[in-house]
Amino acid sequence: MLSNELPIGFIDSGVGGLTVVKEAMRQLPNEHILYLGDTARCPYGPRPAQQVVEFTWQMTQFLIDQGIKMLVIACNTATAVALDEIKAKVDIPVIGVIQPGSRSALKASHTGEIAVIGTEGTVKSATYEKELLEKSPDVHVRSLACPKFVPVVESNQFTSPVAKKIVAETLAPLMYNKPDTLILGCTHYPLLRPIIQNVMGSDVTLIDSGAETVNDLSTLLDYFNLNNYDRKVSKTCKFYTTGSPKMFRDIAGDWLDLKTLEVEHIHLGGK
Template sequence: MSNKQPIGFIDSGVGGLTVVKEALRQLPNENILYLGDTARCPYGPRPAEQVIEFTWQMTRFLIDQGIKLLVIACNTATAVALEEIKAQVDIPVIGVIQPGARAALKASQTGKVGVIGTLGTVKSMSYEKELKEKSPTVSVTSLACPKFVPIVESNQFLSPVAKKVVAETLVPLHNKYLDTLILGCTHYPLLRPIIQNVMGKKVTMIDSGAETVNDLSTLLDYFDLNNYDLNDNKICKFYTTGSPKMFQEIADEWLDIRDLIVEHISLDD
């Protein structure tokens, strides 16, 4: 395996771009391949078996492209498919839940942690299990926010509609005295300013995707996979099962990179 091989990122749609953004900042020499299954997004309401199937399809596609490490940049897919995929592929694989839980416990002063995520992530109780395993006394309040992902995927995350939906959705978290809130879906950081405004300045936001890149950096060191070649022609390529135009509009705005290479692919067997 060559250290110049790319790191692969998979997500149900554009949400994993929040992870890529942090990876570009922390790991500027690394080549990156990203696959967003926007045609079948969101994954949250889907049965676990279907999410596992879709995650395997994305994994196999990027492995065929020659990636050296895989980041499952989707909380729903991490919750149901991470362990199975880790056990069956011969490259390192990392998800987003464990890093997010660890960061939340480190940030919380009161032990009252909130988790917002998709229906699938919340139903799996993956964050609660991870948090309780590390700190049995922590109080966890979880809330599914199924309307958030469609807002981001339709490029409305800065709109008045987004503000209204976020405010209405987060009402159940009022008076829970949370001091830390895990953004348990990689789409949610695009709504972060609105979420922060609704929750208040005293609540610390934990971006699971950004925290994952810290672990990714550690894995690269551990497996001696860092790309140190500063003269390498950097690869940063994006695949989508949906509209390349819509994907590119969101990616351009979020990553602030022009002339992104976005290619449409089909994953149907």
């Protein structure tokens, strides 16, 4: 039987999943958190699906070995290709980021014109389109791959003039017949949210699939009776990265507004 005091595990291809962790820290202040970002092998988007599955399994097994009560695949690419397999084979609850984001977009859209931006892998999988059309066959879905967004975030340039130029140029195809709702189909993208919103305009609703996932996570904790009610022990947040701990610490510290971070470098396998 799982202990309520065990941490929740979060995995991502890099720092993007920190956007999910930030929301989890806000909504679930008593929960312990373990986060693993595979920054050495990021981005996952251009990689073959089977390789993404392999890498996702490596991260999953690492966190399970540390002892977690639930796993959040805080990466859209990994969710698209690996979620079902991992859910079927591990004995803890597992949640991805695509279903919650899709549901939120359908609630927000008034015109049925929904766009999805994501990595090449997420867009190629068409998982968002399938999810949206399955729930609401009348919506019109457009998807756009944004391969330059993740490298900008991972290099800690997400507020730079370079980021503004890349976002404006990449999103240009969506400016003709604009959607009323745009799904940020990669957990890295909320770090670019102010720029994306400025380019798309205030009349377009942005959906943060990662933040929406935490609502489902909270529901699952209730359903499985796994909430941590022990407030005697200080909440812990530990971070693992396959890349540079300093780069990770700089981005995570700024984004999560934490002055001290416990970041450990680990090795998961070859590139």
